[in-house]
Amino acid sequence: MAETLSSEIVDQDKNLWSGGKPPMKVSYGKLMMWYFLLSDAFTFAGLLIGYGALRFSMPNWPVPEKVFNKFPFADAELPLIFVTFMTFVLLASSFTMMRAVQEGHEENRKGVIKWMILTILGGFTFLGCQAWEWTTLIAKEHASIHTNPFGRLTEDGIYLNADGSEGEAFEAGQSYLIHNIKSHEAAHGESHEGGHEASVGHTEPGDYPDAFIDQEGYIHRKFKVTSGADAGQIQSEPFGPKAFGGLFFFITGFHGFHVFSGVLFLTIILINVISGIYVARKNGYEMVEKIGLYWHFVDLVWVFVFLVYYLI
Numbered sequence: 001m002a003e004t005l006s007s008e009i010v011d012q013d014k015n016l017w018s019g020g021k022p023p024m025k026v027s028y029g030k031l032m033m034w035y036f037l038l039s040d041a042f043t044f045a046g047l048l049i050g051y052g053a054l055r056f057s058m059p060n061w062p063v064p065e066k067v068f069n070k071f072p073f074a075d076a077e078l079p080l081i082f083v084t085f086m087t088f089v090l091l092a093s094s095f096t097m098m099r100a101v102q103e104g105h106e107e108n109r110k111g112v113i114k115w116m117i118l119t120i121l122g123g124f125t126f127l128g129c130q131a132w133e134w135t136t137l138i139a140k141e142h143a144s145i146h147t148n149p150f151g152r153l154t155e156d157g158i159y160l161n162a163d164g165s166e167g168e169a170f171e172a173g174q175s176y177l178i179h180n181i182k183s184h185e186a187a188h189g190e191s192h193e194g195g196h197e198a199s200v201g202h203t204e205p206g207d208y209p210d211a212f213i214d215q216e217g218y219i220h221r222k223f224k225v226t227s228g229a230d231a232g233q234i235q236s237e238p239f240g241p242k243a244f245g246g247l248f249f250f251i252t253g254f255h256g257f258h259v260f261s262g263v264l265f266l267t268i269i270l271i272n273v274i275s276g277i278y279v280a281r282k283n284g285y286e287m288v289e290k291i292g293l294y295w296h297f298v299d300l301v302w303v304f305v306f307l308v309y310y311l312i
Helices: 002-017 028-055 081-105 109-140 181-188 242-275 286-311
Strands: 150-152 157-160 166-170 175-177 211-213 218-225 234-236
Touching: 028 242, 028 286, 081 109, 081 286, 109 242, 109 286, 242 286
Parallel strands: none
Antiparallel strands: 150 175, 157 166, 157 218, 211 218, 218 234
């Protein structure tokens, strides 16, 4: 009896430490993916928290609705419509990824291929939209990590006309965009004799007399302050916080890198699915499920980026 009991204890110890049963009934690969996603979540959380701290400490931070109001082939201002479309595309790709995982559990190779192709197309569409958004901000509105032409007025005032008379009034909190000479004249079909250099750094008669033009060719509109300690003073629109452009390009670029990496991995796994590598494993296309976890994470992070950077 004692020998039988001792034998059972030895067998239990062997089974306990053999590693045959994965922890939490999750495979090693999926567990490592969860560890990676958790560490990546901390990185994005730190970036967004840092953004929030700077955002609410600067009263002249631009209003997102005024910055992100462009749409391809449309001249009208459509605040946040384009980025909403980008969000819809990415969320739709999350649905197609979910369907690919479901088809994998059913060992349906054709279904996995179909839904993964749609997911990859969604990823490429999102990247194309982000490229257009960056191009618009950099090439047309001259935003960069060093210069932020978008700002918000911190005092009430009145813009001055070319003859010095009072023009359009504004209230504190209103956003503005400091135009570049080249982009401004291209948009209005204007030009000056002697080129742009003749009006950069100072004001010539007839060359934007209602504005101050700095050495880089940015047109700062003049205004008279009507309230606060500076009431009655003539000022010009200052550049917005540099951190706005730096944080925008870094956060959205970091997320875009994740999307690009996801599309690359999806393509590699799709090729493996087509070749039939996963058929023999009979594990419900676990590799598809693991890349699905990553893709859902990327989509979820974008929801927080959209909420924090574009809506608040």
